[in-house]
Amino acid sequence: MDFRQYLQQNIVYFDGGTGTLLQQAGLALGELPERWNVTHADVVQNIHRDYFNAGSNVVVTNTFGANTLKFSKTELAEIVRAAIENVKIAANTSNGIQEKFVALDIGPTGKLLKPYGDFDFEEAVETFAETIRLGEKYGADLILIETMSDSYETKAALLAAKENSTLPIIVSCAYGADGKLMTGATPSAMAALIEGMGADAIGVNCSLGPKQLKSVVEELLEVCSVPVLVKPNAGLPQTDGESTYYDIDDSEFAEYMAEFAVKGARLLGGCCGTTPAYIAKTVAATKHMTAMPIADKNISWVSSYTRAVRFDKPVLIGERINPTGKKRFKQALIEGDEAYVLGEGIAQQEKGAHVLDVNVGLPEIDEKTALPLYIEKLQAVIDLPLQIDTSDIVAMEKAMRRYNGKPLVNSVNGKQESMDAVFPLVKKYGGMVVGLTLDERGIPDTATGRVEIAKKIIKEAEKYGIAKKDILIDPLALTISADKNAAAVTLTALREIKEKLGAHTSLGVSNVSFGLPERAVINSAFFALALENGLSAAIVNPNSAEMLKTYYAFSALKGLDENCGEYIRFVTEILPTFQPAPTTSGIAATATIGDGDLSPLKRAIVKGLEREAETACEAALKTSSPLTIVNDEIVPALDIIGKAYEEKRAYLPGLLMSAEAAKRAFEKIKQRLVQTGEGGAKKCKIVLATVKGDIHDIGKNIVKTLLENYGFDVVDLGRDVPSDTIVQVAGEIAAPIVGLSALMTTTVPSMEETIRKLHEKLPNVKVLVGGAVLTEEYAQKIGADGYAKDGLQAVRFAERIYNDLCKYS
Template structure:
């Protein structure tokens, strides 16, 4: 199936996918806990019957049952050596079902790919390129089997979506559909929102993007609407048949086919051009849905023309007349000897300090440049990107003169970055434009050529047009481009400012392009440069300048930008200005311009205000730094901070009780408020673990060993091989001083009870991610009562709710790791 054929299919009608496979295979006799792919190969008739019924119901695209057919997942069942056979034979079964169904239309077979269950670096140990190779291996076998297209589904991590998409694109030119799973807050488990997801994936070349699983159709309505505003590719909606309920000891999806069809039709009307069913749906659900949408016209794609940069968890919209943006320039070793020395030693503390400080000072984007002698720039740039994205939620501008450095950084960046920059120099324009397209990046158009600087304004405009044409030939749009006004020093060329201002006006009014300048160039060689810079900035903003590369700690400059927005009557500019000048008084005028992280008087006041809300123990500098290290997830520096704190002649127990635990409590609060998401929570928990591991022998030496709060036996239930959430709960409980016995995943019920009895456990904590395994929790509760064990039962997991916990008689329910600690403390009255 070609991409053109896929696009034609979408234009003709609302395309129908299939329904659930797993829940229907269980109805056909598949036991809990087996490898679904292996069971289907042993019972092929069950799958063929189901898929023929889906086709007869109206399905246009059938998912081959290769969902967990990657090497990592198959290894959990000891089946990794059969990866080729499993993937190819399962596709053959779906092809056989399509032939035998004898449909009056062409039915396409999609190779089905999903998450591996392992966490990517730096949160986990799996490297990005390793994951790409894992996906490529499965994709190669699916291609040998002759799939028509690929679907990457039930994804919770945007970065894993990127890895799988790159793997497909580097292996073939078949269409790729991607669907993510969103929680009740309309974010994935890793914090990605719908706008970020659609922006990143469609710009990287996905042919359709959307949502599946986790909820019924009504829970997807707002997600589909939000994606539709920015979608240039079709939107997919594949909801469950409502939420699961426990009825007569069976997990049941109670949404009947008529209601499902009615509600899913609303998704099509909201903008989903490709629809189907996930957990709990049957051929009957699909047949009724097919009839409901038969007469609907496919949605028209008319996305808002807006420039968007993203991180993994946030989209930065850059409208034509919106807030003026600052690209922070400080993460650059040029002229910074201390930073150069740190980088040579492989130390990124100053890099993260610059990132944090610039974000506090009002930067909107962070430029990252690692160009210097004595280092491997490519390796250093990749590490810097990992570090900065771990500490800041601002989008990055990747700044390098080396093409290979640029590509490696873009490859692992978990969002949509800005390339700084692409000129008309032959090698750069020929190689960097395809790279920008491949990784979905925006880029700064630098009007230089192999001849050097343009000799006049007309040559500058000619270069802009030439690069613009080449970009469009590579599939990029004007919304992907920011033109550099190319500022020269007014000290050498009196017309320099006027020429740049004309470039800005021309790009905005005649070409519809965004613009940027490297601000400090205008005043090079002049005294009191800040006045020249800030005055030029105000005039440039009036001419339509979109953003500037500058030092956000220069308060006169920043306050001028906010004032210019105010005078231009931009939306909410008045509120932004008042807040800005209140928080950042213009100390630069009295000669106290900021020079780097930690030097701001305003920053000091802010820290002071923050500390006033903390306990007396945290008022002292080094103590606050230990506390802050946990909050920021600064695993590298936390030990140094702890050691410095201990030099203040405090006991190890003081560091634990008064600094570390309050820090992790604050992280839990930020997580609850959706300010932090899973990656930050894990990073902070790992940071605290590093500190606690160091303190434990010191506590024992001083005979201060902290008494364990209680004993908790924890496990992912039998049949369930997912353990991301469970592992985080283990980490958090240990950090708080609980004695945790982690039995792992897919744990037999009998083993849970035996372990709880052996260790006289106070609590049994159970996790389940699948509707097909959540029933095991009820079995654990029943067996616990039979054994006369007094331990409290706490349950959690993606499919678990408070009502389910009440129904099966659990003592407590927790929606996440932070809440688990609170629930257990409450149950045990600690």
């Protein structure tokens, strides 16, 4: 019988642990168990047969770590072939009369994916793909991706399975005692991702016993619209000092499993420490039960690598990562100023946004490279789900593929061409998509016209198997300054889409006030009306206090906010951040530095007060030119703290707090310069990088902050950067200085290689090095032109080179 068919009607029994049983049969610590498929086929077959005899429907191949990282392609093929044959032989020789299936087992690679590890996403996909192709070739009935502890690796494995096989796929993760994956995902976040990509069942296995996994299983059963697999360990390992054992026996295990089955778990098995006896008892305790039908939970959600965001309460989507109408943002994108873009994201999260829209479309930018790159960079530091916002279909696919979680996609519309291009991507990568109510004829003037397009979009999506729950219809907010009825039409359409079509909705709220003064007044009132008419998601500016006030007040008034808890948190924690910072006059002077008689801006910088520095700089800009402020206030203030640091009257944290305060003041200066169209005067370009193989970058980031403070134009290549990239960029932008960082002795050779190549190809470039393991002598030995013990020394070195350049040019 076909596995998918069998799963629909029955409780399916898996096998239990094999590792412990192989060890009992003589497998040594450190020996690769997958080789035993070939060398000890009889032992492996006996274990499999015992499980079939105990009543297992599915026995999993002994291929947990069978991948090209551990085995050559030839050996891997032989192992997978033998592993599948072993299960088949066991099935044929078992006395069990139940339906029997072979599951190809796919375990994690043991490597962490980039950006926090060094394993590339596509490499991971290809690694899994190789094993999966073999599994399909040699006749597995289904694929079990199991013991996954990271959402990104899970996505890579699932994607590999979908791209290389048509077999049923079950995806199971290992949750810790905190109920999350090692890298932070909740069961809901994983369910959104896995179900979105179309797995046949979702599960939990390993790491803990059934007792500790109860809350995880319950959460999965509550949210999953596909069958749930439960494969726990035999409790927790214990020791009496002499021997070790798991603390739950077969009878107790079966009791827990029966409880899970009553609650609706449909695939039952065991993991570490469980034996055929555990499975036999589980089968005995549950075989009289009828399989619970699988209900569609009808949840609309997106996810990041830690959390899921559901649309059953109104969702705030931050709109700030978008160059449209934002000069400063445009400038940052063109200059490749990642820190600014990330800062915009972080600020919106701090203000309470639930999802962030990401749009980097500019004529000067290649969106196909830039969008996936920014998605990755943002995901490295922000754990909110993202909305991939682009009209470039190639950029959209690349970004969706790389996205860690279930993305929101903005957007599809009623044009056939748009639907033909976007829906296949949504189906493949498992996103939720915004559908704009416009088509070949434009935007209908009437609510009815827009509802008709919404219907068309929902109907077309169905053809691809994309459910209505994965669509957010946007009936489009147009400005009332052009048409006085514009808002009324949108609101009517909103209500009808919600009530008649039963679909969720989304709106770019701020468009309504385009061309009017004091837009926040109109926007917040329109926002309240839209929410009352059933708006599910609003693309808004979270930096607008008015919008947030409306949102939290609405939720509280509509009974969506238990005990008004979120409203109170908003008023006490977020609202105060909208107040301007106080001046520095009331703050005591620092005795060791002597800041008693300084101007407010200098004082704020010397004391490292960020918000005060911002306020003081704004005040100063009312009377002085940007250049005067930089030369007479900011630079002298930096010199005061720099000198104190060099004379050991101040320490590194103090120096950096001042640098951050100065950065805030500089940002105000930049904003002014962008508005007036002037360019800021910068010193020369400097390329910074942490060398290949090294993932530590705090030192490099400190150097960058200080160099920027002193007016250098820093191009930061990040960490783990290949030598050729450094040489190439330094050459392209003609940077006279390259700064390299390495923390470990193991990565110094990589630094040495980079220096050699730089000197070879770009003889005029001066290379400055730093990092925990380096010394002056060591730096000389590997050929560096300079060594900086700390960030300030790096500044001094750069100034020396820069002054020489000015002298001779």
